Amino acid sequence: MYESYWQKKGDETTVVIPGWQFMSYFSDATRLCWFLEPEFAKQIVRLHNVVGNAVTENRHIVVGTGSTQLFQAALYALSPCAEAEPISVVSAAPYYSSYPLITDCLKSRLYKWAGDARSFSKNGPYIELVTSPNNPDGFARRSVVNGSEGILIHDLAYYWPQYTPISSPANYDLMLFTVSKSTGHAGMRIGWALVKDEDVARKMTKYIEINTIGVSKDSQVRAAKVLKVISDNSEGPNEGDSFFEFSYRVMAKRWKQLREAVQQSGLFSVSDFPPQLCMFLNRVFEPQPAFAWIKCEGDIEDCESFLRGKKILTRGGKHFGVNPNYVRISMLDRDKNYETFVRRLSTIRS
């Protein structure tokens, strides 16, 4: 979906890297996160300040091979190593389907997946993942476990103005972001964490050092360029042509098409979201999430299978810890694929 915007921008975000540059493991040995490229760090801070979606003051930046690696770095950093029992990791259902897979992948004795945060009632320390706006259902979220020893990880991959009104700068202890959802450059495998506690940031850096000895310099350099162009265009005279204006308009159009298709078919439902003022775009709008979280109404029990029969590929609710009458589908595919999807959906009858 974002590809056409970057094509239109032509050479503005092109990077040129000579063979003898960025050869070292190190980016800046004096920095806590020694493999973070200084220019990328600068552009992260600038973009958050331009958009107003996160507080960067008094935060350490840790770069990761996507926010997926940073999530694991956070688990490593936040697990109390002296404990005999692994710390419980929870998130309110429906939760991002990769969380349980990642958490339990190596059967770590440091942490273990403990399922839906809403039904978690164990005493003692735990880690709660708060994804806001949430993947898969798009709702804004706060922590739900009412324990005194909870440690929170805020996954803010979708807290950008094309998906949801930016009401105020997020101000949490540990926040995760990624270029794949903000700018569309999934292939770069670049994410970043804003971390308040120095010791946690240091341990996260240590994990990434052990896991991959740092993060691709080439992708950091390219990400810095893309972020810079987004900030420049958001502030400049051609503001109407800015990245977030473009992506906001595409998402608005797609959500309108989706709601029409759902209405035409009559077999499905999608949530309504309360409209809010976006301080960045300076307008009131309803959230328009990166995923559609569709419920099959009536007696269709396995919505994923049902839609597969109609040539629509989705991911079923059970992967997200809920009933199979829900499915998730990406709203970010290329124009042509998206048009095919809404056309097919609109013509489904019982």
Next chain:
Amino acid sequence: MYESYWQKKGDETTVVIPGWQFMSYFSDATRLCWFLEPEFAKQIVRLHNVVGNAVTENRHIVVGTGSTQLFQAALYALSPCAEAEPISVVSAAPYYSSYPLITDCLKSRLYKWAGDARSFSKNGPYIELVTSPNNPDGFARRSVVNGSEGILIHDLAYYWPQYTPISSPANYDLMLFTVSKSTGHAGMRIGWALVKDEDVARKMTKYIEINTIGVSKDSQVRAAKVLKVISDNSEGPNEGDSFFEFSYRVMAKRWKQLREAVQQSGLFSVSDFPPQLCMFLNRVFEPQPAFAWIKCEGDIEDCESFLRGKKILTRGGKHFGVNPNYVRISMLDRDKNYETFVRRLSTIRS
């Protein structure tokens, strides 16, 4: 050390990446390793064929964020998941100091570090890491455990003609390589595995999918370019100016300087290596490893501390599973730093 070569090559290895390219998670969805760039795969096969250091026929290529990630992918893929007890991971001392740290980082119940392969005598399955030429001591190696249920991982990061004579193409089940040691581009974080068994390659791919959802496209594109230039120059009319000729000459010079410094000082010793015919460079030479593995003679017990007092930073033997009268020092630093090191070493007296 390699930087000056790539500077001299100028634009030959420069990459230009427009903002709208390589945006997707996918490189080739039809491939087993779906995030491997086809051009990079092609250049890997070509370079191994040109150099003759590894068999690529009937092998699956898995790309990783450095060979460090591939080592973890291999542990994940080779661990028998049904076992109650973690599988033992061993390597003959002196072994690469990161192996135990990586293996035990997350206290996995799939595998655990079990130390020096030479003293390993447990029955049942185990994983043995064979690094050849070895880090830190530079010797060619074979597996040493005499068990019937051993699974081998061959780390061949240093099996390139600047470090050791290429006697024949390596032909093992699971072989790891990395650009950081072959071409010097550590900042790219790119490695690759040649894997015979399809199921193992599939599981390794799965690990990298869970760990980082693939590998930076930008760095793969850049690595492909660098490998292509190395192959082109090795085969072309200016063969004398090829990357391996250059790096072979620098290493030969540095090892000569090192042996002279060791002799002048009289306080240290380094191993002699038997000369062998290199089929690629078509000459007989002694291995000239990427690290110097230096022994403090006499009554210096802690060689690392002793050398730190002489302003030489090394890593002590205990990190590699042996006595502290050994230290490892990199032979790949920039010219100026290397000259300073050998000058300092040569003037140390008891």
